Amino acid sequence: MKILAISGSARINSTNTAMLRAIQSIAPANIEISVFDRVGELPVFSPDLEILPLPRQVQGFIDAIARSDGLIVASPEYVRSIPAGLKNAIDWLVSGAEIVHKPIALLHASHRGDDMLANLRTVLATVSDRFAVDIFLRLHLMKMEPAEILGAMETPENRSKxxxxxxxLALFCMAERESA
Incomplete structure (x- = not known):
């Protein structure tokens, strides 16, 4: 099972990226997680740029999604909304088919951010008919450094979660693949 984990943060020391990397390191052997942490490198979306060849960074992002069986999206909240970089990344996917039937689940690194999560759920349910509303995990990792996050994720309680x-998510991806 190949899962692409998308960090909605453009920060180098992002809590969300560190959480996704920690999950990558503790994932079961049958689930391969790749982390996409470059939303800040994508050019600003414009329909005028949707001609082939697409910008290299955009094509790489789309190809990574196409190769995955499912997506995890983890994002901070900026001003009670989706960060611009993540929304821009999603905008690049709207005209293509790669995300339409792709299973997607949310992961969250904070005790807050409910407004952003509500907005993100609306956006993802709009672009994919396989958004998994019920597959969600919220962890309390705010204000931790990346090494602390890995340690927190390796605790028996968090590891089991x-x-x-x-x-x-893997079961959802397999069920969706069989029904396609």
Missing amino acids: VEAYLRA
Whole structure:
């Protein structure tokens, strides 16, 4: 099972990126997680740029999505909304077919951010008919450094939560693939 984990943060020391990397390191052997942490490198979306060849960074992002069985999206909240970089990344996907039937689940690194999560759920349910509303994990990792996040994720309690989350996502991806 190949999962692409998309960090909605453009920060180098992002909590969300560190969380996704920690999950990548503790994922079961049958679930391969790749982390996309370059939303800040994508050019600003414009329909005028949707001609072939697409910008290199955009094509790489789209190809990574196409190669995956499912997506995890983890994002901070900026001013009660989706960060511009993540929204821009999603905008690049709207005209293509790669995300339309792609299973997607959310992961969140904070005790807050409900407004952003509500907005992101609306956007993802609009671009994919396989958005998994019920597959969601919220961890409390705010203000931790990346090394602390890895340590927190390796605790038995968090590891079991992550494993259950990844199992649920893998089962959803397999069910969706069989029904296609």
